Amino acid sequence: MSDGEKKQAKKLFNHVVVVGLGLIGSSLTRAITQRGLAGDVSGYDASLEVRDEARRLDIGAQIVDDLSAEVARADLVILAVPVGAMLGLAKEVCPHLKVGAILTDVGSVKGAIIKAVEPFMPKGAYFVPGHPVAGTEFSGPEAGFGHLFEGRWSILTPVEGTDEAIIDKVVAFWEGLGSHVELMSAEHHDIVLAITSHIPHLIAYNIVGTAADLEDVRQAEVIKYSAGGFRDFTRIAASDPVMWRDVFMNNKEAVLEMLGRFSEDLTQLQRHIRRGDGQALEDLFDRTRKIRRSIVEAGQETEKPDFGR
Amino acid sequence: MSDGEKKQAKKLFNHVVVVGLGLIGSSLTRAITQRGLAGDVSGYDASLEVRDEARRLDIGAQIVDDLSAEVARADLVILAVPVGAMLGLAKEVCPHLKVGAILTDVGSVKGAIIKAVEPFMPKGAYFVPGHPVAGTEFSGPEAGFGHLFEGRWSILTPVEGTDEAIIDKVVAFWEGLGSHVELMSAEHHDIVLAITSHIPHLIAYNIVGTAADLEDVRQAEVIKYSAGGFRDFTRIAASDPVMWRDVFMNNKEAVLEMLGRFSEDLTQLQRHIRRGDGQALEDLFDRTRKIRRSIVEAGQETEKPDFGR
DSSP, rough: OOHHHHHHHOEEEEEEEEOOOHHHHHHHHHHHHEEEEEEEEEEEOOHHHHHHHHHHHTOSSOOSOOOHHHHTTTTTTEOSSOHHHHHHHHHGGGGGGOOOOOOEESOOOOOOHHHHGGGGGOOTOOEEEEEEEEEOOOSSGOOOTTTTTOOOOOOOOOTTOOHHHHHHHHHHHHTTTTTTEEEEEEHHHHHHIIIIIHHHHHHHHHHHHHHHHHHSSSSHHHHHHHGGGGHHHHHHTTOOHHHHHHHHHHHHHHHHHHHHHHHHHHHHHHHHHHTOOOHHHHHHHHHHHHHHHHHHHTTSSSSOOOOOO | HHHHHHHHHHHHHHHEEEEOOSHHHHHHHHHHHHOOEEEEEEESSOOHHHHHHHHHHTOEEEEOOHHHHHHHHHSSSEEOOOOHHHHHHHHHHGOOTTTOOEEEEEOOOOOHHHHHHHGOOOOTTEEOEEEEEESSSSOOOGOOOOOTTTOOOEEEOTTTTHHHHHHHHHHHHHHHTOOOOEEEOOOHHHHHHHHIIIHHHHHHHHHHHHHHSSSSSSSHHHHHGGGGHHHHHHTTSSSSSHHHHHHHHSSHHHHHHHHHHHHEEEEHHHHHHTTHOOOOHHHHHHHHHHHHHHHHHHTTSSOOOOOOO
């Protein structure tokens, strides 16, 4: 099979438009082109600076300046902007979707996005909300790379009554990018991600903030001795500020619920320490070690130790 | 310069005994031998199983079964056992120290160790408490490696009145292993490490425990979607349970103090989310991102993004 045939065999869409060219968007344009999933890939970003940067970098897409015209001829439109921007963007994009076109997104929150996008969807076009659980702590078009989605999970949260064939097409798209795909309700997604992603980010941001505000420990000391564990939290706490602000603003209910449970458990741990109950601590620490092993076994992490890489 | 001369030039001690052959102890024996810092290196572990394993692995030390006899002929004895075991071990080791010998340790807590060891120190021997801020989430002699201490910081917390020349010798030892060295009071050490290491571990253990106890999210889901941030916490929460139990039991005061500040800050963050104050969140997230950059610049982390390595 020649390269041309290979490309042909995998092609799922004639024309794909990626809106938002940050880490995720620019990884998508790269990956779609590298894997030949579309006839044409166009990319757009509201920021002229980002568009220019994307043009310079060659991210596997034609960078366009007129979003509406591009959307009008697309079979698949992917919204890859922070959740907060997504709400306004839908209003701008949806009216231009052609009959049969599919709209999807990559937002880390699904309930709020569905609520914001659905009212603007024109008849004959389909919205299939999605969320690739993949990323790094870096942002911008230069941070993207084509294999970001390989071996990772992408979640789709189709709204009730969506045509099966349409869902299958979006599943095939993510599988074509090397991801595993799972379908669930938006409500369940928002709870699962609150505990696996949103709360970890929140407490990482929090502890880095706490450390920055100490009067009895100098900032230089925090940095020097960060290899003791703190370092890992700063990595997460270096994630895109606007994206994460929007996540917390738009998944408020699930985040507050999970935060409540986390705080209850922390209070109990505090009590164990105060009372000197070493056995209770050891029991918990034994249990958590096993969960790590499951994650390594599930291929979501290597077992290589981390000592500053 | 021949290898023999090179070894001679760096030799700081005739005979070093490392007690405890886990991650840190077995990294020490390897590193001391590789860098020629001692004429002889002996290793001992209370567990016969660990001694056998260490013999099989060849960790750069002669593994001995009689601790007292070995200590009696040592110039430097390094206690590399969990903090809880350190307290009993001192009683066993100290009486055998010869005149002029130096005792040091690698415990993550310094105040409690000094309090436990000092009363047993014989006249004419010196105790210089230490703590290399280095490690991985793995345990046991097979987890050690000779370059563990390179580029990391080792903290010494000498007690008042300790001979300068003795401190200098221990400083030279850690520098010989490739570490940077800093001196501070045991009290300050315990506060600094509470925020840079102990609290990060505590909240990592806590969130992994919280996630394990959820009824509305299946364990398989937590594992699948761990790439969203949770994964990084499980790495820390896989650290040695006994070692960490002992840390919390023996640095209670500083840990509870720092935990109090962390919880206060978290409550404020919770309030920002509840009230929808996105600006306050974004301000914090901007601030924490800068701290990450400082850590990378200080050489305590690479800037390579982490996406499951």
